[in-house]
Amino acid sequence: MNSSDRAPHPENYLTAGEPGLWSWLRTHDHKRIGILYAVGITFFFFLGGIAATLIRLNLVTPAGTLMSAETYNKAFTLHGVVMVWFFLIPSIPATLGNFLLPLMIGARDVAFPRLNLFSWYLYVGGGLFTIGALLLGGVDTGWTFYTPFSTMFSNTHVVLAVVGVFVVGFSSILTGINFIVTVHTMRAVGMHWFRLPLFVWALYATSLVMVLATPVLAMTLSLIALERLLGVGIFDPALGGDPLLFQHFFWFYSHPAVYIMILPAMGVVSELITCGVRRQIFGYRFMAWSMMAIAVIGFMVWGHHMFVAGQSMYAGIVFSILSFVVAVPSAIKVFNWVATLYKGTIDFHAPMLYALGFVGLFMLGGLTGLFLAATALDVNLTDTYFVVAHFHYIMVGGSVMAYLGGIHFWWPKITGRLYPEGPARFAAILMFFGFNFTFFPQYLLGYLGMPRRYHAYPEPFQWLNVLSSAGASILAVSYLMPLCYLGWSLWRGAPAGTNPWRATGLEWTTPSPPPVHNFPLPPVVNEGPYRYRP
Amino acid sequence: MSEASATLVAHRAAQFDDAAQQRESSVLGMWLFIATEVLFFGVLFAGYTFSRVRFPQAFADGGARTDLLLGSIETGILLLSSCLAALAVRDVRFGACRAAGRLLWGTAMLGVAFLVLHGVEYHAEYGEALVPGIRYHPSGHPQPAMMIFFCLYYAITGFHSLHVAIGVALLSRMAREASRGAFSADYFAPVEVTALYWHLVDIVWIFVYPLVYLVGRST
Numbered sequence A: 001m002n003s004s005d006r007a008p009h010p011e012n013y014l015t016a017g018e019p020g021l022w023s024w025l026r027t028h029d030h031k032r033i034g035i036l037y038a039v040g041i042t043f044f045f046f047l048g049g050i051a052a053t054l055i056r057l058n059l060v061t062p063a064g065t066l067m068s069a070e071t072y073n074k075a076f077t078l079h080g081v082v083m084v085w086f087f088l089i090p091s092i093p094a095t096l097g098n099f100l101l102p103l104m105i106g107a108r109d110v111a112f113p114r115l116n117l118f119s120w121y122l123y124v125g126g127g128l129f130t131i132g133a134l135l136l137g138g139v140d141t142g143w144t145f146y147t148p149f150s151t152m153f154s155n156t157h158v159v160l161a162v163v164g165v166f167v168v169g170f171s172s173i174l175t176g177i178n179f180i181v182t183v184h185t186m187r188a189v190g191m192h193w194f195r196l197p198l199f200v201w202a203l204y205a206t207s208l209v210m211v212l213a214t215p216v217l218a219m220t221l222s223l224i225a226l227e228r229l230l231g232v233g234i235f236d237p238a239l240g241g242d243p244l245l246f247q248h249f250f251w252f253y254s255h256p257a258v259y260i261m262i263l264p265a266m267g268v269v270s271e272l273i274t275c276g277v278r279r280q281i282f283g284y285r286f287m288a289w290s291m292m293a294i295a296v297i298g299f300m301v302w303g304h305h306m307f308v309a310g311q312s313m314y315a316g317i318v319f320s321i322l323s324f325v326v327a328v329p330s331a332i333k334v335f336n337w338v339a340t341l342y343k344g345t346i347d348f349h350a351p352m353l354y355a356l357g358f359v360g361l362f363m364l365g366g367l368t369g370l371f372l373a374a375t376a377l378d379v380n381l382t383d384t385y386f387v388v389a390h391f392h393y394i395m396v397g398g399s400v401m402a403y404l405g406g407i408h409f410w411w412p413k414i415t416g417r418l419y420p421e422g423p424a425r426f427a428a429i430l431m432f433f434g435f436n437f438t439f440f441p442q443y444l445l446g447y448l449g450m451p452r453r454y455h456a457y458p459e460p461f462q463w464l465n466v467l468s469s470a471g472a473s474i475l476a477v478s479y480l481m482p483l484c485y486l487g488w489s490l491w492r493g494a495p496a497g498t499n500p501w502r503a504t505g506l507e508w509t510t511p512s513p514p515p516v517h518n519f520p521l522p523p524v525v526n527e528g529p530y531r532y533r534p
Numbered sequence B: 001m002s003e004a005s006a007t008l009v010a011h012r013a014a015q016f017d018d019a020a021q022q023r024e025s026s027v028l029g030m031w032l033f034i035a036t037e038v039l040f041f042g043v044l045f046a047g048y049t050f051s052r053v054r055f056p057q058a059f060a061d062g063g064a065r066t067d068l069l070l071g072s073i074e075t076g077i078l079l080l081s082s083c084l085a086a087l088a089v090r091d092v093r094f095g096a097c098r099a100a101g102r103l104l105w106g107t108a109m110l111g112v113a114f115l116v117l118h119g120v121e122y123h124a125e126y127g128e129a130l131v132p133g134i135r136y137h138p139s140g141h142p143q144p145a146m147m148i149f150f151c152l153y154y155a156i157t158g159f160h161s162l163h164v165a166i167g168v169a170l171l172s173r174m175a176r177e178a179s180r181g182a183f184s185a186d187y188f189a190p191v192e193v194t195a196l197y198w199h200l201v202d203i204v205w206i207f208v209y210p211l212v213y214l215v216g217r218s219t
Helices: A021-025 A030-058 A069-105 A113-135 A149-153 A158-185 A198-230 A243-277 A284-300 A313-341 A350-373 A375-381 A385-415 A421-448 A459-492 B002-011 B019-054 B056-064 B068-093 B097-127 B146-179 B189-218
Strands: none
Touching: A021 A030, A030 A069, A030 A113, A030 A385, A030 A459, A069 A113, A069 A158, A069 A198, A069 A243, A069 A385, A113 A158, A149 A198, A158 A198, A158 B019, A198 A243, A198 A284, A198 B019, A198 B146, A243 A284, A243 A313, A243 A350, A243 A385, A243 B019, A284 A313, A313 A350, A313 A375, A350 A375, A350 A385, A350 A421, A385 A421, A385 A459, A421 A459, B019 B056, B019 B146, B019 B189, B056 B146, B056 B189, B068 B097, B068 B146, B068 B189, B097 B146, B097 B189, B146 B189
8 A cells, every 4th residue: 555655646636626716615525625614613713712712801800891791691602603503513524524534435525525515605604694693793692592582582683693503504414414425325345334433433423413403403593583583483482482492492403412513523532542552442333333322312311401491300300311321322432442542552642632631521521411410410500600611621622622633633634744743742731731720610610609601700709710711811822823833834844645643544545635536546445444553 | 338328427426436326325315304304394393282282272273264175285286296206206217208307397387386375375364364473463362372373384384385496496407307308217316306305395294284274173
C-alpha cells in the first residue's frame, strides 16, 4: 500500500476542477461539503461563544449589571439555539462524518451527493433565519421554546427563530438519510458490518436518531409557528389545549438529540484511542451494539426532563428507571475505552489528549446525569446550575473535545499538512483545565441552589460565579488557539504523507489530501478494523 | 446490447458501481424518508389522540360538521390513484414505458382532483365560519374545545394537501419523462421512488379519513 506514496496519483480534491469559490459552492464532493460545513460550524461556534462570553461577564457581579434581564434572556437563548442546532448537532456528523464516512467504507462518495450539498444549503438557510431573528432584536424563550410563553407571551421574533430551526432540522434529516443509505449500499468489497470502524457505527446510530427524532421537532415547531401566527392551537390552555403536550413532543426530539451530539463523539474517541495506544479496541462488538442500544433506549427517556413539570408520578418512575438503563451502554463504552488503554503504551499526542479529556469529562457528566435521573434528587436539582453543569460536561466537555480531537487527528488527511504538535498539546491541556474551572463550580452552585437562567443572584454565590467566569476566559483562549495554529499549518505545515499516524483504516491508505473519488483503485477489505501490530 | 449498456451508464451516477446499487440506494432512501414522514404526521396524530381523549364530545361535534360525502369521494380518489401508480411501476418494469406514462398522468390528475375537492371543503367550512384563527364563530353552541378539533383538522389536512401537491408535481415530471421513453426495464428507480412517495400520501389519508370524518359520527 505504501508504494502508492510514490506513484503518481490523480489530482487531489482541494485543487481539482476550476479554482475559485463558485466551484466549492456547487461541489458534490463529500470532502468539500464537509469543509463547507466546517466553515459554517466554526462561524456559529464563535457566534454562540460570544453569547456565552456575555453571559459569563454578566454573572461576575451578583446584580448582573452588564445586561438587563431581557437582554440576558436573549443572550442565553441565542447561545442555546446556536450551539445546539447550528454547532453541536451538525458538528461531528456533518464535518468529519461527511469527510470520512465514504473514505472509511471505501466508497467514492455518499449515496446522494447532490442531496448532501442541498443539506448544506438548508443549514445555511436556517442559519440566515436565526441570524435574522438576532438582528431584529433576538428571542427570549430559551432554546426550548416552552409554551405558553413562546406562543402567548413572548413578544420577540419566535417565528423567525423557529423557522430557522425547522429548516436546519431538515438539513440534519437529509444528512441522516444519506448516511444510512451510504452505509447500507456503498461499502467496499469485503467491508461487512463487523469490519466497519466504530466511527461508522457511531454515524449510523446517530443518523437513525436524526431520521426518527427530527421530524417530531419539525412538526412541533410548525405548530408553535401556527399558534403564534393565528393565535389558536393545541398547546393553548385558554382553549383547553395543553402546554405540557408541547414539552412531551419537544423532549421526544431533544433528548435523543443529546445522543446525536454524543454518539459521533464516542465514535471519534474510539478511533483516537485505538490509534494512540496502537491496539485493537477492547470488545468491538460490544462497542458497536452499545451505540445502537443508546440510540434505541435514548428514545424512551425523554420524560426525565419533566419530572417536576406535571407528568404523572408513575410516568416519572418509569422514565427514571429507563434513564438508569441508558447509562448501561454508556458505561460499557467507558469501561471498554479504559480496558483498551490498560497496560498499553500510550502516545500522548494531541488527539489522544483530547480523547482522554473526553473520557474523563464524559464520565463526570454521565455520572451526574444519574443524579438527575433519580427522581428524588432531581426535585431539588431541577432548573439549577447543576443541570447546566451536567449537560455542559456532556456536550462541551464531551462532544467539543471529541470534535477537536477528531479535527486534529484527521487534519493531515483533510489538508495534507501536519499541525504543530506543541501548541496543539498545550491547547488540549489548557482546554481541559479551563473547562473544569468553568463548569465544576456550576455543579456546586446548583447544589447550593442557584437557579439557571437568572441574570442576577444572591451575594454568597459570587465567588463560585467569578471562578466560573475566570475559567471561561481560559476556555476561550484554548478555543482560539487551534484556529491560529491550524490556520498557520494550512500554509506552513509540513506535508503529511499518506499515513502520518501509522493508523489502520481505509482513509489512511489513500493520499493526503485524497483524490476526488477517494481511492485510485477500489479498495478490497480482508480484515477487521484496528489491526494494530505493536 | 452496447446501446442499452450505454444508456445505463448515462443514468448511473459516478458514485455507484452498477445500476442495481443505484436502484437499491434510491429505494432505501425513499423508505427512510417515508419513516421521517410517519413521525412528522405522528405528532399530529398523537396530538389528536391526546386531545380526543380529553374532549370526546367536542371532537364528536367537530367530526359531525365535516363533509362525509366529499371526504369519502376523496378517499376513493386517492385509493384509485395509488392503484394507478402501482400499475405504472409494474408497466415500467416490464418495459412498457409509454403506457406507464399514461398511468402516471392519470395518477397526477387524480391528485389534482383530490386537491380541488379539498378546496371545495375548505371553502364550505370558511362559509360556515369553522376556520380557527381566521374566521371562527360556529353556529349553535359547541364546546370551546371544538376549536382544537378544527386546529388539528387544518394542520393535518393542510400538511397532507401540501404533500399531495408535491406528489402531483413529481408525478407530472415522471409522467412527462415516461412519455418520452426515458425509462426501461433496467432503469426505473425514479418512477418506483415517486410511486412509493405517493403511497405514503395515500396511507396518511387512510388514517385521516376515519379519524376526521367517521369516528365522530358513530356517537
